[in-house]
Amino acid sequence: MRKILSVFLALAAVLCMVLITPVSAVSRYVGDLDANGRITAADVVIIKKLISGTEAIDDQRFADLNLDGRINASDVLLLKQAIAGKYTPPQIDDGETADISEYTVVVSSSATEYEQYAAELLCDRVAEISGITLTVADDTSEASGREIIIGETTRTESASSPQLSENQYAFGKSGDSIILAGKDYMIGGAVAEFCSLVSSEGKITLDKLPDEPAATDYAPVVANSVILMIGDGMGPNHIEFTSRYVARQSSWTYNYSGFTAAAFPAKGDCTTVSASDMTSGGQFKATVTDSAAAATALATGWKTQNKKLGINLFGQNVQNIRELAASAGLKTAVISTEETTGATPAAFTVHNVSRSNIDEISAEQTELINSGAITYLNGNLPGEHQLLEETKKALGIISSDSNGFFAMIEEAYIDKSCDRSYGSTYTRKDTALFVSRFDEAIKYAATFTAAHPGTVLIVTADHETGALSLTGDVTNNGLHTDTPVPVYAMGYGVEQFNGVTTDNVKIGRFMASVFGAESFGIDVPLLTD
Numbered sequence: 001m002r003k004i005l006s007v008f009l010a011l012a013a014v015l016c017m018v019l020i021t022p023v024s025a026v027s028r029y030v031g032d033l034d035a036n037g038r039i040t041a042a043d044v045v046i047i048k049k050l051i052s053g054t055e056a057i058d059d060q061r062f063a064d065l066n067l068d069g070r071i072n073a074s075d076v077l078l079l080k081q082a083i084a085g086k087y088t089p090p091q092i093d094d095g096e097t098a099d100i101s102e103y104t105v106v107v108s109s110s111a112t113e114y115e116q117y118a119a120e121l122l123c124d125r126v127a128e129i130s131g132i133t134l135t136v137a138d139d140t141s142e143a144s145g146r147e148i149i150i151g152e153t154t155r156t157e158s159a160s161s162p163q164l165s166e167n168q169y170a171f172g173k174s175g176d177s178i179i180l181a182g183k184d185y186m187i188g189g190a191v192a193e194f195c196s197l198v199s200s201e202g203k204i205t206l207d208k209l210p211d212e213p214a215a216t217d218y219a220p221v222v223a224n225s226v227i228l229m230i231g232d233g234m235g236p237n238h239i240e241f242t243s244r245y246v247a248r249q250s251s252w253t254y255n256y257s258g259f260t261a262a263a264f265p266a267k268g269d270c271t272t273v274s275a276s277d278m279t280s281g282g283q284f285k286a287t288v289t290d291s292a293a294a295a296t297a298l299a300t301g302w303k304t305q306n307k308k309l310g311i312n313l314f315g316q317n318v319q320n321i322r323e324l325a326a327s328a329g330l331k332t333a334v335i336s337t338e339e340t341t342g343a344t345p346a347a348f349t350v351h352n353v354s355r356s357n358i359d360e361i362s363a364e365q366t367e368l369i370n371s372g373a374i375t376y377l378n379g380n381l382p383g384e385h386q387l388l389e390e391t392k393k394a395l396g397i398i399s400s401d402s403n404g405f406f407a408m409i410e411e412a413y414i415d416k417s418c419d420r421s422y423g424s425t426y427t428r429k430d431t432a433l434f435v436s437r438f439d440e441a442i443k444y445a446a447t448f449t450a451a452h453p454g455t456v457l458i459v460t461a462d463h464e465t466g467a468l469s470l471t472g473d474v475t476n477n478g479l480h481t482d483t484p485v486p487v488y489a490m491g492y493g494v495e496q497f498n499g500v501t502t503d504n505v506k507i508g509r510f511m512a513s514v515f516g517a518e519s520f521g522i523d524v525p526l527l528t529d
Contacts, residue, residue, distance in 0.1 A: 028062065028091060028092055029082075029089050029090070029091050029092075030061065030062050030063075030064065030065050030067075030089040030090050030091070030092060031043055031062065031063075031065055031078075031079050031082050031089045032062060033046040033047060033050075033057055033062055033063055034046060035062075039079070039082050039083055039089070040083065041083065043079060043083075044076065044079055044080060044083070046063075047063050047071065047075060047076055047079055048076065050063055050071060051071060051072060051073075051076070051403070059199070060199075060200055061092055061199055061200075062092065063075060064196070065078035065079055065082070065087075065089050066078055066221040066222065066453060066454055067090065067192075067193075067196035067221075067453070068192065068196070068221065068452060068453050068454050069125055069128065069129050069195050069196065069198075070402070070403070070454075072224055072402075072403035072404060072454075073224055073403060073404065073516075074221065074222050074223070074224040074404075074454050077222055078221075078222060092205070092208075095205065095206070095207030095208075096205075096206045096207050097203040097204060097205055097206060098146070098203070098204045098206055099202055099203065099204075100126055100130060100132055100134070100198055100202045100203070100204055101132050101134075101202060102145060102146050103134065103145075103146045103147060103148050103178070103204075104134070104135050104136070104137055104144070104145065104146070104147050104148070105119050105122060105123065105134050105135065105136045105137070105147075105148045105150060106136075106137055106138070106139055106141075106143075106147045106148065106149045106150065106153060106155060107119050107136065107137075107138055107139070107150045107151060107153065108138065108139050108151060108152055108153045108154070109138040109139055109140050111138075111150075111151060112151065112184075113255060113440075113443050113444075114151070114182070114184050114185050114187050114188075114443065114447055115150050115151035115152075115187060117185075117187075117188070117443070117444050117447040117448070118150050118151065118180065118182070118187040118188060118190070118191050118447060118451070119136055119150050120392075121188060121191050121447065121448060121451045122134070122148070122150070122180070122191045122194070122195070122451075123136065124396065125191065125195045125198075125451065126195065126198055126202075128400060128401070129195060129198050129199075129200060130198060130199070130200055130201065130202035131202075132202045134148075139153040139154045139155055140154075143155065145176075146176050146177065146178075147176075147177045147178070148177070148178045148180060148194070149174075149177050149178070149179050149180070150180050150181075150187065151180070151181055151182075151187060152181075155177070157174035157175060157177045157179060158179065158181075160172075160174040160179060160212055160213055161179055161181040161213050162181075162213060162214060162215045163215070164181065164182065164183040164186070164215055165183060165215070166183055166184075166186075166263050167183065167186055167217065167218040167263070167265055167490075168182070168183050168186060168215050168216060168217055168218065169181060169182035169183070169186045169187060169188075169189035169190040169193070169215075169216055169218065169450070170182070170190060170213040170214055170215055170216060171190040171193050171194055171209070171210070171213055171216075172209055172210035172211065172212050172213035172214060173206075173209050173210065173211055173212060173213075174212065174213065178194065178209065179213045180194055181213060182450070184260070184263065184443075184446075185260065185263075185443060185446035185447040185449075185450055186218055186450055187447065187450070188446070188447040188448060188449065188450025188451035188452075189216070189218050189450040189451070189453075191450070191451040192450065192451050192452065192453050193216070195451075197209065218265065218450065218490075220453055220454075220456075220490070220491045220492040221453045221454055221492060222454065222492055223454050223455060223456045223491050223492040223493065223514045224330075224403065224404035224454045224514065224515075225330075225399070225402075225404045225405045225406070225452065225454055225455040225456065225514070226321070226325075226405075226406050226407070226455070226456045226457075226458070226511045226514050226515075227395070227406075227407045227409065227445055227448075227449065227455060227456070227457045227458070228298070228321075228406075228407070228408045228409070228458050228460075228507075228511065229408075229409045229410075229411075229438075229441070229442060229445060229457070229458070229459045229460075230295070230298070230344055230408065230409070230410045230411070230460060230461060230462055231410075231411050231414050231435070231438050231459070231460075231461045232291060232338070232344060232410060232411065232412045232413075232414055232415040232416075232461065232462055232465075233414045233415025233416075233418055233419070233461065233462070233463060233464065233465030233466070233480075234411075234414045234415075234435065234438070234461040234464070234485065234486075235461065235464030235465075235468065235481075235483050235485055235486075236269070236485070236486050237464070237467075237468045237469070237470060237483075238414055238418075238431060238435055238464075238468055239259045239262075239435060239486065240470055241428075241431065241432065241468060241469075241470050241471070241472050242256070242259070242431070242432040242435040242436060243256075243258055243259070244470060245428060245429070245431075245432040245472060246432055246436065252436070253384060253433060253436070254433070254436035254437060254439070254440050255440075256436040256439055256440075259435075259439055259442075260439050260442045260443050260446060261439075261442050261446070261459040261486075261488035262488065264446070264457075264459070264488040264489055264490045265489070265490050265494065265495070265498070266487075266488065266489040266490065266494040266495055266496075266497045266498035267486070267487070267488055267489075267497075267498060267499070268486075268487045268497045268498055268499055268500045268501060268502060269484040269485060269486050269487055269501050269502075270460060270484060270485060270487050270501065270502045270503055270504050270506070270507065271482070271484050271501065271502075271503045271504065272289050272294050272297075272461075272462065272463045272464075272482060272484070272485060272504050273286040273287060273288065273289055273303075273482050273526065274286075274287055274288070274289035274290070274293035274294065274297070274303060274304060274305060274306050275287070275293070275303045275304060275305055275313040275524070275526055276305065277305060278313075279527075283525070283527055284303070284313055284524060284525075284526050284527065285526060285527045285528075285529075286482075286526035286527065286528050287306070288463075288479075288480050288481060288482050289306065289462070289463050289480060289482075290306040290307060290343065290355075290463075290480065291342075291343035291344055291347075291355075291415070291462050291463070292306060292307050292308060292309050292343040292346070292347060292355040293305060293306045293307070293308060294462035294463050294504060295309075295343055295344040295346075295347030295348065295462055296308060296309060296310055296311070296312075296320075296347045297503075297504040297505045297508060298321075298347075298460075298462065298504050298505075298507055298508050299320040299321050299322070299347045299348045299408075299508060300312065300318045300319065300320050300321070300347075300505075300508055300520075300521055301505045301506075301508035301509040301512060301520045301521020301522075302318050302505065302508075302521045302522065302524075303505060303524055303526065307353075307354045307355050307356065308352075308353060308354070308355075309343070309346050309347045309350055309351060309352045309353075309354075309355055309361070310347060310350055310351035310352070311351055311352070311353060313524060315353075317351040318351075318521070319520075320347070320348055320349075321348070321406060321508060321511050321512055321515075321520075322334065322348045322349065322374065322406055322408065323373075324406075324512055324515050324517055324520070325404070325405065325406035325515050326373055326374065326406075328404070328515055328516070329403070330402070330403060330404045330405050330406060330515070331375040331376075331397070331398035331399075331402050331404075331405045331406075332374050332375050332376075332398065332405065332406045332407070333374070333375055333376035333377070333394040333395070333397065333398045333405070333406075333407040333408070334348050334349055334374065334376075334377050334378075334407070334408045335376070335377070335378050335379065335381065335387075335390050335391070335394050335407075335408075335409050335410070336378075336379045336380075336381065336409075336410035336411075336412055337379070337380070337381045337382045337386070337387055337410065337411055337412045337413055337437075338379055338380070338410065338412035338413075339379045339380050340362075340365055340377055340378065340379035340380075341358050341361045341362050341365070341379075342355075342379065342410075342412060343355045344408075344410045344412065344462060345377075345379055345408070345410060346361050346365075348408045349361075349364070349365050349368060349374065349377065350364040350365060350368075351364075352364070365377060375397060375398050375405075376393075376394050376397050376398060378390060378394070382413060384437070385437075385440065387409070387411060387437055387438070387440070387441045388437075388440045388441045388444055391409055391441040391444055391445060392444060394407055394409070395407060395444075395445070395448055399448075399452060404454070404515070406511075406515075409441060409445070411434060411435075411437060411438035411441070413430075413434040413437075414431065414434045414435055414438065414461075414465070415465045416434075417430040417431040417434055418431060418465040418466030418468055418474050418478050419465055419466065419478035419479075428471075428472030431468070431472060432472075442459055445457055446490065449490055449491060450490075454492075455491055456489065456490070456491030456492060456493070456494060456511070456514055457489065457490050457491055458487065458488070458489045458494070458497075458507060458511070459486075459487075459488040459489070460485060460486065460487045460488070460504075460507065461485035461486065462485075462504075463480045463481070463482075463485065464480065464481045464482075464483040464484075464485055465478060465479070465480055465481070466478050466479070466481075467479075467481050467483070484501060487502065487507065492514075493510070493513075493514075494510075496510065497510075505521050505523070508520065508521060509521050
């Protein structure tokens, strides 16, 4: 009996030791929301309730399948793909952590725009994720404690960053510091990677940081957001002329060393013709477009006649991409250096038979604002750096606490500088200045896109103006032409634009597909004779 009792006591002691001994951290797949070791339909139910605000989980990192710091429809899609065996989600192993508040963000005292933007975006994302405000210092300050070093600095740790090619970034440890680096705007990719390791409690999972920075290729995730940037009147000739003109200047208002979007992963061009009225044979002819018809094609996926806004070539009101996004409950923004009643911003906001009906357009836009049908609308931003600052503001508003968004950003004065009907005071210098101003906003938008992996960025034009020569001469008195315009893109699915000539309506339809609309616009053949 004593022997049995002693065995029982020994087993009890062992059991007690097991119960009180901490279990070492075990890796768990993102998507396993109920922590049962499997990803099932039950997890889909939980994430949908989480998005709707009807349920909460202890650690929201396990619902962030694309690691972009947000929980939205993109994560639901990836969760379903994981259940179907089409996607392998990452794992989280709660090993060594540190408080993000212990770190100072360090940039060079002569930081590039990209590095400055990366620091701003990093602070914004960390504040959004955890509510913690980071301190930013430049590299002339004395090093103290832990640091997040952005780009090239005088800190010795910066030397650990590898050489990077286009569309590459790097992040990782260097001693007690964390290094974020990237080729130009791709530094945003390093910001995205780092922010994926920050929890809502402000903890960084140090074990998930690479032991040293290594080159990483940009790999976008399934998109839920779109930024469309339009250079009104900008053909490839305007871009080439600007590069040549600026290269000959000893000083320049903007830091322009070539068109930023030319380095995007996808580069092609698109045709821009609009439609004539219906012929006696019931067909339509292709004609040189105006801004209203071209913007309507981009916004709706429909060809139309010149002057029409949000109305197709049959005279029907058709949904535009901003309305589509808003109907899904997403935030939207339209900004321009032109008045908001100008043809391009109007095509993304209203429906009207003529761009000339300014009072009607203004009244409809006012109703959109008052009803909350558009999140942000602003125009008449022609000053130096205004487009950049407004781009920052608009993207900050619509991306904050957001399940996705749409933004249209226009530089309208490239067209105006080549159309002498706007006044004889415009010069070659003005054309180069307006392209440079547009490029400045593109730099920020590209860095923002890399830092928000679920975003698509498309840079294009509505048409070419002036048949501009490479010496800056307007050769057709400022008229529009049917010369194809460039298309530059980065983000999920944009490879369809790479190395091909598409049409402007196809851009509209691609953007609509991001928001789940597989049927948007219709092809109506145009006679080219």
